[in-house]
Amino acid sequence: MADMVRAHARDLRRATDTGKRVEYLAFTLGSQIYAVPIQHIAEILKPPPVTEIPRAPRNVVGIISVRGKLVTVIDLRRRFGLIEAPFDRSTRILLSDTGDDEPIGLLVDEVIQVYRLSEQEIEPAAALGGDQPAYILGIGRQDDVLLVLLELKSLIES
Amino acid sequence: MADFGFESSDRKEEFFSEAQEIVDALGKLLLDVEVTVAESRVDPDVINEMFRAVHTLKGIAGLFGATRMSGMSHELENILDDVRMGRLDLTAAVLDLLFRAVDLYTHILLFERGDAPDPEHQIAALLSSFARVTQPDEAPTSNIFTQFDLDPGLFGVLTEYEEHRLKSNIESGLALFRLRVRFSLMVLDSALEDLKKKAKPLGEIITYLPAPSTDESDFENLELDILMASKCPTSLIETTLSIEGLVVNPVLRRVGGAPPPKHGPPKSNTPLPKIGGAPSMPPPTIAGPPRLPRDLIPDSVATPAPSRKSSRPGSRHSLTPAGGAGQAAQFVGKSAAQTTVRVDIRKLDRLMTILGELAIVRSAVGRLAERFRGSVEHRELGGDLHRLHRTFERHLGQMQNGILEVRMVQLGPVFDKLQRGLRAISREYSRPVNLVITGQETEIDKLIVEELSDPLMHMVRNAFDHGIEDLEDRIKVGKPEVGTVALNAFQKGNHVVIEVEDDGRGMDPKLIIASAIRKGVITESESGEMSARDAYRLVFVPGFSTKAVVTDLSGRGVGLDVVKTNISRLGGIVDITSDVGIGTKMTITLPVTLAIINVLIVELAGRSFAIPLASVEEAFVYEPARTRNVEGREVLSLRGQSLPICNLLKLLHLNTFDDEGRKYYVVTVAVGIRRLGLLVDRLEGQQDIVIKPLGRSLKAVRGFSGAAELGDQRVALVIDVAAIVEEVLAGDQGRYLAIAGDGRG
Numbered sequence: 001m002a003d004m005v006r007a008h009a010r011d012l013r014r015a016t017d018t019g020k021r022v023e024y025l026a027f028t029l030g031s032q033i034y035a036v037p038i039q040h041i042a043e044i045l046k047p048p049p050v051t052e053i054p055r056a057p058r059n060v061v062g063i064i065s066v067r068g069k070l071v072t073v074i075d076l077r078r079r080f081g082l083i084e085a086p087f088d089r090s091t092r093i094l095l096s097d098t099g100d101d102e103p104i105g106l107l108v109d110e111v112i113q114v115y116r117l118s119e120q121e122i123e124p125a126a127a128l129g130g131d132q133p134a135y136i137l138g139i140g141r142q143d144d145v146l147l148v149l150l151e152l153k154s155l156i157e158s
Numbered sequence: 159m160a161d162f163g164f165e166s167s168d169r170k171e172e173f174f175s176e177a178q179e180i181v182d183a184l185g186k187l188l189l190d191v192e193v194t195v196a197e198s199r200v201d202p203d204v205i206n207e208m209f210r211a212v213h214t215l216k217g218i219a220g221l222f223g224a225t226r227m228s229g230m231s232h233e234l235e236n237i238l239d240d241v242r243m244g245r246l247d248l249t250a251a252v253l254d255l256l257f258r259a260v261d262l263y264t265h266i267l268l269f270e271r272g273d274a275p276d277p278e279h280q281i282a283a284l285l286s287s288f289a290r291v292t293q294p295d296e297a298p299t300s301n302i303f304t305q306f307d308l309d310p311g312l313f314g315v316l317t318e319y320e321e322h323r324l325k326s327n328i329e330s331g332l333a334l335f336r337l338r339v340r341f342s343l344m345v346l347d348s349a350l351e352d353l354k355k356k357a358k359p360l361g362e363i364i365t366y367l368p369a370p371s372t373d374e375s376d377f378e379n380l381e382l383d384i385l386m387a388s389k390c391p392t393s394l395i396e397t398t399l400s401i402e403g404l405v406v407n408p409v410l411r412r413v414g415g416a417p418p419p420k421h422g423p424p425k426s427n428t429p430l431p432k433i434g435g436a437p438s439m440p441p442p443t444i445a446g447p448p449r450l451p452r453d454l455i456p457d458s459v460a461t462p463a464p465s466r467k468s469s470r471p472g473s474r475h476s477l478t479p480a481g482g483a484g485q486a487a488q489f490v491g492k493s494a495a496q497t498t499v500r501v502d503i504r505k506l507d508r509l510m511t512i513l514g515e516l517a518i519v520r521s522a523v524g525r526l527a528e529r530f531r532g533s534v535e536h537r538e539l540g541g542d543l544h545r546l547h548r549t550f551e552r553h554l555g556q557m558q559n560g561i562l563e564v565r566m567v568q569l570g571p572v573f574d575k576l577q578r579g580l581r582a583i584s585r586e587y588s589r590p591v592n593l594v595i596t597g598q599e600t601e602i603d604k605l606i607v608e609e610l611s612d613p614l615m616h617m618v619r620n621a622f623d624h625g626i627e628d629l630e631d632r633i634k635v636g637k638p639e640v641g642t643v644a645l646n647a648f649q650k651g652n653h654v655v656i657e658v659e660d661d662g663r664g665m666d667p668k669l670i671i672a673s674a675i676r677k678g679v680i681t682e683s684e685s686g687e688m689s690a691r692d693a694y695r696l697v698f699v700p701g702f703s704t705k706a707v708v709t710d711l712s713g714r715g716v717g718l719d720v721v722k723t724n725i726s727r728l729g730g731i732v733d734i735t736s737d738v739g740i741g742t743k744m745t746i747t748l749p750v751t752l753a754i755i756n757v758l759i760v761e762l763a764g765r766s767f768a769i770p771l772a773s774v775e776e777a778f779v780y781e782p783a784r785t786r787n788v789e790g791r792e793v794l795s796l797r798g799q800s801l802p803i804c805n806l807l808k809l810l811h812l813n814t815f816d817d818e819g820r821k822y823y824v825v826t827v828a829v830g831i832r833r834l835g836l837l838v839d840r841l842e843g844q845q846d847i848v849i850k851p852l853g854r855s856l857k858a859v860r861g862f863s864g865a866a867e868l869g870d871q872r873v874a875l876v877i878d879v880a881a882i883v884e885e886v887l888a889g890d891q892g893r894y895l896a897i898a899g900d901g902r903g
Contacts, residue, residue: 051873054810068511072853102853
């Protein structure tokens with residue numbers, strides 16, 4: 001009970017003193033947690049059979065059919081230069097929805113939860129120092145969790 | 159250009175397609191008119207229809223803020239009005255300009271879509287050319303009417319157009335008649351329409367006016383006074399029109415022939431000829447009888463569009479609904495508008511996708527039925543399910559055919575465009591040519607039609623430029639002076655065949671081969687084995703052109719190879735037959751539809767791939783012993799021909815774990831003149847698939863034209879045979895010609 005009250009108070013405080021909040025969907029790749037604005041994710045899929053495309057760009061895992069539409073799936077591990085991991089029970093494909101662009105499937109290790117971050121909880125990418133790629137929005141911090149916030153459009157295009 | 163909001167994009171699309179339809183119709187009318195001009199009998203109805211088409215274009219262009227279009231339409235309207243009124247003769251020069259206007263309309267539409275530069279200057283140029291040819295005929299209106307015993311008050315109510323029609327009919331020696339009919343108000347529209355139809359073969363109805371009724375108490379019926387020109391005798395008119403209560407009276411020519419005074423009606427005349435037995439008709443009054451409700455006169459029977467110049471006081475224009483809307487309805491109403499709908503093809507694609515899904519569900523149900531039938535306790539259930547499944551399958555097939563049918567459009571509009579194009583080049587080069595068209599009603603997938611007009615235009619130009627000889631040459635060999643290009647289309651099974659045929663000089667295989675050797679396309683030794691048929695195929699090789707003189711039209715070395723590439727992209731093939739001195743025939747064979755294709759499913763390193771069956775010639779077991787290595791390429795001898803072999807595994811960089819003990823198959827594919835044997839692991843069978851494009855992120859990937867679902871969630875890539883053949887055989891063009899014994903190219 002005390003926990004719930006405290007949590008509620010925390011939520012209230014956040015809602016009142018920090019104003020606008022954005023929801024982020026967090027997922028893991030290896031040991032790192034990443035998050036993308038949830039309004040850009042249309043769906044979370046358990047991976048159907050993926051048809052590989054010979055001679056496709058390296059990041060592309062292949063294509064899947066989502067209710068009759070072909071969707072290109074990219075492996076975020078390959079995208080970030082991590083070692084590829086075999087599919088397991090927690091592997092998911094995030095279906096992007098960035099408006100005008102065609103939907104893209106993003107292969108991730110595991111989907112964790114949704115974070116509601118206020119502006120105060122987000123540090124700009126420059127805080128990481130050096131030149132950061134355009135697809136990194138910034139770093140989110142909440143309750144000792146560190147999230148690398150990603151911008152989908154430039155992530156997909158680059 | 160108006161600011162189209164996002165939500166109005168559908169309406170914008172509708173505007174484009176409607177406008178394009180009208181422009182196409184206008185082009186067709188123009189071709190009709192050209193024929194009638196040549197035979198010096200211009201059908202005024204066709205001119206009117208053109209006028210209305212332009213008027214409608216002006217109306218809808220105004221509505222959508224397409225100012226270039228409405229501006230040009232406004233000017234064209236004036237010009238066509240002058241033609242209608244006989245103020246301007248339809249000379250060849252005027253016709254040329256009208257044809258140019260039709261093409262310019264298409265350009266304007268492209269511009270409005272943002273696909274073409276602003277045609278402002280072309281419009282200005284066209285309009286100034288029009289200004290040069292349209293010096294209005296200032297001859298005073300001759301008083302030809304006064305030869306007739308007509309009520310002068312009548313002229314007060316004739317529109318300028320009607321007056322012109324009356325005049326031209328009298329000038330061509332027709333007699334005039336006054337008809338009196340009585341129609342029920344309830345059926346006035348259809349009765350008038352019917353009357354016009356019946357009268358058409360006899361002559362022309364100049365005008366009809368509501369006549370004051372002879373029976374004041376009769377509110378059910380309306381009497382009409384009709385002025386008609388005809389060369390038929392009274393009795394024939396009576397019997398042909400066969401309307402109850404019809405009275406036909408010839409309008410007498412004045413005796414003596416002395417022309418009456420030029421101005422003012424002759425006073426001695428009775429206003430109207432007496433109708434035997436019937437009470438005399440009072441002259442139609444200017445104000446018109448009050449009892450004719452506006453909406454009872456349909457647009458199509460009312461006078462043609464109000465002309466800008468006929469603003470005589472009291473003319474009957476008030477009877478026609480004014481404004482663009484009415485005119486638009488009138489034009490569209492010509493074809494059965496009420497029973498047709500315009501559909502965005504993407505909507506049909508969506509339906510097709512859903513149908514593809516249903517087909518997958520169907521096959522799952524089928525598998526389930528089989529499983530039940532195989533089990534002891536569910537056999538009966540399995541039988542029922544199996545029957546249901548069969549019914550489902552049948553209806554699904556019907557639905558698929560239904561949707562495919564909706565996608566079908568006639569080739570007519572494409573042929574009309576070709577006709578206009580050929581006409582333009584024929585005039586430009588002052589070399590007359592006949593175009594004979596058959597089978598324009600042949601139907602083909604809308605998407606194919608859109609890709610077809612450019613290659614066809616090229617072939618027609620090619621026939622004109624390379625085929626048809628100069629006048630002197632034709633006379634020398636005793637051919638008709640005017641050359642003929644024929645366009646024939648017909649359906650043959652699941653394919654549509656289009657032939658472009660000319661009666662020109664034909665193609666000499668020896669000259670082609672010589673030229674090919676000179677250009678290094680083939681070697682001397684290869685040429686020795688070539689048949690005439692193989693030689694014709696050489697003209698499709700890039701950079702090949704035989705005519706010595708390069709002209710604007712064709713012969714620039716780009717052309718037929720592009721034609722061939724475009725046609726093969728549509729899954730079609732091009733073939734040539736020719737007789738020296740007699741002519742050349744190029745034949746395009748295309749699938750009826752692109753939406754569903756029949757494919758051969760093959761397995762390669764555990765993955766399924768689809769190869770369009772249209773490109774597959776045969777498949778057989780691979781025997782390494784029969785191959786040899788020629789210049790680093792594995793080549794198989796097959797019935798005396800060399801077939802280059804492509805190991806898809808290597809080409810596509812596919813990894814496989816067990817390379818040993820596999821049984822290979824060779825699938826022979828052909829694209830135009832080239833053949834290639836593809837090595838695959840296994841043949842799975844053939845299937846109808848709905849092909850879907852790969853996403854934009856994969857557009858750089860070569861070798862696949864799309865993918866398709868095979869059921870059980872599996873997706874197979876569809877091999878782009880043309881691209882693979884191109885990739886593998888690039889560099890040795892012409893070396894491995896597809897010389898199939900069965901005559902396929």
